[in-house]
Amino acid sequence: MFASELTIRHVLGFPVHIPARNGASTCAPFDSYLNWIQQRIEQQQPTHTVTVNAEMVMLGRRDEQFARILQTADLLAPDGAGIVLALRLQGVKILRCPGIELSERLVSLAARQRWSVAVVGGQPQVCERVLQQWRARYPDLDVEGHHGYFDAEGEREIVAQMRVQQPQLIFIGLGSPRQEYWIRSHRNAVPQATWIGIGGSLDIWAGTKQRAPQWLRDRHMEWLYRLYKEPWRWQRMLVLPQFAWHVVVNGVLAK
Template sequence: MLCKGPAVLEAPEQFTVLGLPVHLLNDYGNWLGSRLSQGIGTHVITLNAEMTIQAERHETLAQIIRQSELVIPDGAGIILYLRLRGQRRRRCPGIELAESLLQQAAQWGASCPVFFYGGAPGVAAQAVKNWQEQLPQLAIQGVTDGYISEEAQQELQHTLQKKQPRLILVGLGVPRQELWIAQHRHLCPQATWMGIGGSFDIWAGNKSRAPAWLGDNHLEWLYRLYQEPWRWRRMMALPHFALKALAQLRA
């Protein structure tokens, strides 16, 4: 049974950032919700500078990004690059788009079940509990943490194929979540699949998002580094991205 929702909107405009596509829309939530409502399979990629640099070194990841139905400009570096190329666009944080989808799924109830996969043991389960307190009509079809055995992984795949959830949120980190989705999306061809990184931790109350003024000034990455100082090596992708972007713009 299909959810009731708006008709599918026009195809998004596509732009290229260092060889990778970015889809430009005025309302990502409405466009993606229309596909979710009609059971049109979609893989959502939340592109930022770090993922862009990883894709340079990981051709499989690059191919997955190019083949995805929706690539949103999640990172400040992507937005700044677009603006330097004359595209005045606002950032679309992946966590906010996922929240919009959950709110829409709650309106459709049992006809649009949701599955959470990823995070440390207990984190996704707590996120589910918090969401169901906010949205009692949200139909959660299953929740599994990201630290499971090979046997449990096989059971997870069987469960997805049997239950056919319509919205599948995967929090395994980049690029693991993108690779996992690409390998398994055939199990639920009508579903919307989205890698959401550490969003389960935020929804569970274990971590917090950066203050709005930091996000407005493209400094959310600095707050994340403050929370997780071990990420400093990965953050080196930011100046790498900036140098490559400037070199391409000059060319």
């Protein structure tokens, strides 16, 4: 069973799923997550996937509703460098599983498996550009999408369309925590789907923004590049030293 390949560790009280046979891994454990998600889709099991980082964990410590979303998500993969480092302090050697890279692999897998896909998020031209790119790259991909700039009426129309189409894999790119709340509110409209929040991935795929250079990603410093490109993030990133402090203190108390 693919599901047996994952086990749960906790970071500041929140679950993180890792490969059960994890050792001194030299690559991100994409295969284990892809296999697990594939099984869920094929068995039509409702699934909420979260690629979790330190900011989300700290928000969960402050916000009871968001904490409940993280606690009840079906899969939490370690996206942020802080999560990976916290796991390493527990003796778990694993590299990041960036949500954008997991999602790219899921799109490719969806095309091969002929899954139906829906996308919500991004500016209108960004969403349309990504849809065009995917359709050109994967002619067999069944994908529909809607941009993320909608009012209450537009939201109802999006959900109604999903309810009719019943896509099997749904990407929501509204930024965190909005996308996680949006999934919680609407996943019953497509109860057998796998939902995953993709943050700003659509902008990267469309070419309107750039990821950090590979050498920064390899050193778990993508967050620093994002802060350089988007300095308004500094207030959000103030939680990172707090996260590190809590991880260290919890580690000491656990010994």
